[in-house]
Amino acid sequence: AFNGTWKVDRSENYDKFMEQMGINVMKRKLAEHDNLKITIEQTGDKFHIKESSTFRTKDIDFTLGVQFDYSLADGTEVSGAWEMEGDMLKGKFTRKDNSKLLTTTRTLVGGELVQTYNYEGVDAKRIFKKQ
Numbered sequence: 591a592f593n594g595t596w597k598v599d600r601s602e603n604y605d606k607f608m609e610q611m612g613i614n615v616m617k618r619k620l621a622e623h624d625n626l627k628i629t630i631e632q633t634g635d636k637f638h639i640k641e642s643s644t645f646r647t648k649d650i651d652f653t654l655g656v657q658f659d660y661s662l663a664d665g666t667e668v669s670g671a672w673e674m675e676g677d678m679l680k681g682k683f684t685r686k687d688n689s690k691l692l693t694t695t696r697t698l699v700g701g702e703l704v705q706t707y708n709y710e711g712v713d714a715k716r717i718f719k720k721q
């Protein structure tokens with residue numbers, strides 16, 4: 591159900607979230623208009639994701655419940671895993687530089703893909719439309 595190409599449409603509190611992550615104002619301004627697009631291909635427990643934005647293009651492969659490394663667009667390295675809980679993908683990632691937790695979820699709501707983010711008490715959302 592997550593399969594397809596999703597383009598970011600709007601964000602909620604994303605600037606505050608990035609600020610909490612320690613990202614400076616210039617990078618935050620650029621990130622606010624990153625035109626993030628993700629293509630998700632799920633086969634059973636395995637996911638292949640193509641990420642593209644004004645910052646980069648990247649291919650990500652992971653299996654539900656299996657830890658993997660990922661670097662955020664600003665270079666911050668995290669390690670963690672996604673799990674499926676009902677219809678929701680739940681990700682728990684730990685920053686390698688300070689061991690703090692970044693949690694994220696993906697759900698489908700009314701035909702849109704909603705991704706939530708939490709870091710150190712700050713919540714944000716990005717909402718994607720199918721292309």
Ligand code: MYR
Nearest residue numbers: 608611613639650660662683694
């Ligand atoms: C993926 O499924 O797309 C790859 C793994 C995602 C890991 C966590 C994503 C958090 C992204 C937060 C961006 C914050 C920019 C500071």
